[in-house]
Amino acid sequence: MRRGLWPNLPAVLFVTLAFWGVLPTATVATEEPPSEPNTASATPIVGGKPADIDQYPWVVYLADSRGEQFCGGALIAPDKVLTAAHCVVDRRAPRVSVVAGRADKNSRQGRVLGVTDSWVHPDYSTPYRGADVAVLTLRETTSRSVVKLAAPSDDGLYGDNTEATVLGWGARSEEGQNSDVLRRAMVPVVGDAECAKIYDRQFVPNAMVCAGHPDGGVDACQGDSGGPLVVGNKIIGIVSWGVGCARPGKPGVYTEVAAYAERIRARF
Numbered sequence: 001m002r003r004g005l006w007p008n009l010p011a012v013l014f015v016t017l018a019f020w021g022v023l024p025t026a027t028v029a030t031e032e033p034p035s036e037p038n039t040a041s042a043t044p045i046v047g048g049k050p051a052d053i054d055q056y057p058w059v060v061y062l063a064d065s066r067g068e069q070f071c072g073g074a075l076i077a078p079d080k081v082l083t084a085a086h087c088v089v090d091r092r093a094p095r096v097s098v099v100a101g102r103a104d105k106n107s108r109q110g111r112v113l114g115v116t117d118s119w120v121h122p123d124y125s126t127p128y129r130g131a132d133v134a135v136l137t138l139r140e141t142t143s144r145s146v147v148k149l150a151a152p153s154d155d156g157l158y159g160d161n162t163e164a165t166v167l168g169w170g171a172r173s174e175e176g177q178n179s180d181v182l183r184r185a186m187v188p189v190v191g192d193a194e195c196a197k198i199y200d201r202q203f204v205p206n207a208m209v210c211a212g213h214p215d216g217g218v219d220a221c222q223g224d225s226g227g228p229l230v231v232g233n234k235i236i237g238i239v240s241w242g243v244g245c246a247r248p249g250k251p252g253v254y255t256e257v258a259a260y261a262e263r264i265r266a267r268f
């Protein structure tokens with residue numbers, strides 16, 4: 001039997017590091033306590049439904065060295081995964097793995113893929129300044145299909161009220177635990193002018209895009225970070241931050257993929 005604190009130190013460090021990836025957004029989620037009961041917390045991502053991974057074969061999750069899911073991602077090339085910078089900035093590449101083709105975390109479906117490199121956008125500092133984008137390189141290539149990146153010419157996909165789909169294994173309510181199964185939800189894009197009114201200087205229009213219903217109820221939440229926001233067969237956003245989850249008047253904020261498409265593609 002081991003005694004004393006010292007043998008437990010690696011475990012303490014591990015837990016600290018494990019939580020670090022979600023802390024920046026989680027902090028904001030609790031910054032402003034709900035002023036009234038959160039109607040969204042009772043609904044089942046928040047307000048979504050289970051998704052068929054065969055319909056979204058490129059959606060993946062990131063797992064820590066214990067195999068625990070902590071973020072989402074998307075295959076954008078046979079050996080590249082797009083995710084949020086805040087998911088991986090404090091984790092070294094070999095400690096993160098990518099799980100592809102596994103809708104149910106308790107199953108052994110799909111594959112666990114090693115990560116050899118993690119590129120974080122050089123302008124990234126916190127999610128509220130933009131550039132919340134990272135590209136992981138896989139040890140092996142996959143034969144799964146990939147999702148296309150929205151490009152600057154895809155303006156139309158970012159129009160007010162465009163119906164987008166967000167996917168993830170994150171929490172189903174603000175204080176809830178991550179979901180065991182992949183979920184999806186439809187959220188309308190909220191125009192830059194409107195979102196700037198809501199989030200003031202924390203919203204950077206040329207780096208971020210917002211999505212959510214005015215009445216709340218449907219949203220990405222903790223654990224969904226890094227996951228995709230898609231329109232048709234294109235990824236237009238990466239789950240980045242928000243104030244709580246699914247609160248009325250507080251849309252989710254996503255990295256604007258089109259704004260970073262060139263830098264992302266340079267990693268292929």
Ligand code: 4AZ
Pocket residue numbers: 022025026029219220221222223224225239240241242243244245246251252253
């Ligand atoms: C998070 O903590 C998080 N409602 C992600 C998305 C949103 C809030 C929090 C958006 O990872």
